[in-house]
Amino acid sequence: SIYESAVQLGSEIVSGRGGEQVESRIPSAATPGNRFLFPQPSYHLEARAREIVQPSAAQVIQLWQAYLSNVDPIMKVFHAPSVQQMVLGQIGKASMEPSGQALMSSIYLVTTVSLTEEECQTTLQETRAELISKFRMAAEDALSVAGFVTTSDIVVLRAFVLYLAALRSLGETSFVWSMTGLAIRVAGTMGLARDGSMLGLPPFECEMRRRLWWAIVYLDARTAELVGQDGDLLMQNYDVKLPSNVNDSELFPSMQRLPEHRAAATDAVYVLLRATVAYCLRTLPRESGPNGTWSRMRAPNVPVAEKLGILEATERKFEDEILRYCDPTVPLQRICINSACTFLVKMRLVSGLPYSTGSAQEKLENGYSEDVFQLSFRIMQLQLELWTEPGMQKWRWHWQGQFQWYAFAELLRQTRLRKCDELTTKAWAMIHNVFQIIVPTLEVGSKSPLLNGLKTLLNAASSSCRVASDSRLNGEVRSSERSLDETRPPSAQAAAPPVFGHGYGSAPHDALLPGVSNARGHLQEGSAAAVDPALVLDYGAIDWDEFDRLTNELCGQKN
Numbered sequence: 001s002i003y004e005s006a007v008q009l010g011s012e013i014v015s016g017r018g019g020e021q022v023e024s025r026i027p028s029a030a031t032p033g034n035r036f037l038f039p040q041p042s043y044h045l046e047a048r049a050r051e052i053v054q055p056s057a058a059q060v061i062q063l064w065q066a067y068l069s070n071v072d073p074i075m076k077v078f079h080a081p082s083v084q085q086m087v088l089g090q091i092g093k094a095s096m097e098p099s100g101q102a103l104m105s106s107i108y109l110v111t112t113v114s115l116t117e118e119e120c121q122t123t124l125q126e127t128r129a130e131l132i133s134k135f136r137m138a139a140e141d142a143l144s145v146a147g148f149v150t151t152s153d154i155v156v157l158r159a160f161v162l163y164l165a166a167l168r169s170l171g172e173t174s175f176v177w178s179m180t181g182l183a184i185r186v187a188g189t190m191g192l193a194r195d196g197s198m199l200g201l202p203p204f205e206c207e208m209r210r211r212l213w214w215a216i217v218y219l220d221a222r223t224a225e226l227v228g229q230d231g232d233l234l235m236q237n238y239d240v241k242l243p244s245n246v247n248d249s250e251l252f253p254s255m256q257r258l259p260e261h262r263a264a265a266t267d268a269v270y271v272l273l274r275a276t277v278a279y280c281l282r283t284l285p286r287e288s289g290p291n292g293t294w295s296r297m298r299a300p301n302v303p304v305a306e307k308l309g310i311l312e313a314t315e316r317k318f319e320d321e322i323l324r325y326c327d328p329t330v331p332l333q334r335i336c337i338n339s340a341c342t343f344l345v346k347m348r349l350v351s352g353l354p355y356s357t358g359s360a361q362e363k364l365e366n367g368y369s370e371d372v373f374q375l376s377f378r379i380m381q382l383q384l385e386l387w388t389e390p391g392m393q394k395w396r397w398h399w400q401g402q403f404q405w406y407a408f409a410e411l412l413r414q415t416r417l418r419k420c421d422e423l424t425t426k427a428w429a430m431i432h433n434v435f436q437i438i439v440p441t442l443e444v445g446s447k448s449p450l451l452n453g454l455k456t457l458l459n460a461a462s463s464s465c466r467v468a469s470d471s472r473l474n475g476e477v478r479s480s481e482r483s484l485d486e487t488r489p490p491s492a493q494a495a496a497p498p499v500f501g502h503g504y505g506s507a508p509h510d511a512l513l514p515g516v517s518n519a520r521g522h523l524q525e526g527s528a529a530a531v532d533p534a535l536v537l538d539y540g541a542i543d544w545d546e547f548d549r550l551t552n553e554l555c556g557q558k559n
Helices: 001-015 044-052 057-070 080-089 098-112 116-122 128-145 154-169 171-189 204-226 270-279 303-322 331-351 368-388 390-399 405-417 422-441 447-465 546-556
Strands: 475-478 483-486
Touching: 001 204, 057 080, 057 098, 057 116, 057 390, 080 368, 098 128, 098 154, 098 390, 116 128, 128 154, 154 171, 154 204, 154 390, 204 270, 270 303, 270 331, 303 331, 331 368, 331 390, 368 390, 368 405, 368 422, 390 447, 405 422
Parallel strands: none
Antiparallel strands: 475 483
């Protein structure tokens, strides 16, 4: 294949260099073909990029500290102690090498994306939107000057991966999906698809290549899911080992061998988990097609016993190699626990496996499944934890581009079909919490019929809010098919109608929510009061037949 040919060529380039650094040929900024991806004037690009990204010395230090706190623990595409020398050394200099300029610009961009509006105003005295626009333009200019399309410089590729991570957080899923394909081919040409130990490279370089490669694999897999496609790298053969479970302080360029694998949670614990998730995705039954990576686990021709075997093997791998060492009171390690649990529960959900081992998943005639309800309920619990746990908010920029749309749609479907009881009331409260807490941070399309219907439900529900007179459980669920009356939940203040505006975050592709990728509406922060299970929703305000049709489509089921 073209991919394998590129990998072979890259391996020959790397293995034939005799230990010397490959010279990076930097095309002129005016070279034809370098500007078509970022269409801007082709003159003075280098000077403009340098001018745009020259924060003051104090701001550079603050941005770097923010990068070390908000980005490095979950990306680690380079060795931070080594890069820090370059970051601090370039302060006050009039110019930098193109590769260094590209990396610095991408660091500034992804760091700004990770900051809140208040942090941007305090640190850089500009609005977040202004800074993102400025640093994005600078990163694109610098990447173009560095010749990122045909580069053989790993520093430029690192900059490109950080740039893509920033844009994915901003909800530009389709663009990131296309550009990730370019990153894959550049990496293949560099020989990153071969483990460095097989090429005779020094231990430190081997480890840095592994971290970068698995960051690209993970980016490819997660973006593929959002656009409803198969990840390119999940279907390819490569022999790159997983990153080592070691601290950055144990690594240095002149080291002769890597430290022993630590039986503990290190600085790289989340990076290792992320790579392990991508590794496990590659073990799924191969069912290629346009319906996405998880379609392979939904495939009816794969026996349930085989799916359970894959799930149990994945659980053991996570537990034995990562989770057993994680302390839930440490924020980064808590994210690892949350991410692993989400992945495992999602495997059950998309595979049609029961909520608990030993039971059989059953569906009623109307399509309701208690297992699907419980599994999707659990995933939304885990998602809300990510958005509400104070110690983890500095990394929210990373997962807000990875919202679990599939589970959310299933929870909506199943809660709609479930008989009314206390758990059903909690599920509706959770759904409203998702809209109040998570949706304001995401890019949710105003042209999606499903999302339009859900907006209608929320707006109608807001006008139907009432204050109960006692603390007894009360709830009224009305649908186009039935009406169930229960006692009302505890009293609560009425919420103001949600207002839809613009923001940052993930947007599901048309394959997930029709039309969402074409627009950017969402709930604005602070537009509604805090949610309480007491909210009485007018479920008759939505066309449930249309809702069922759309969620059937979303969840990959055919009537």
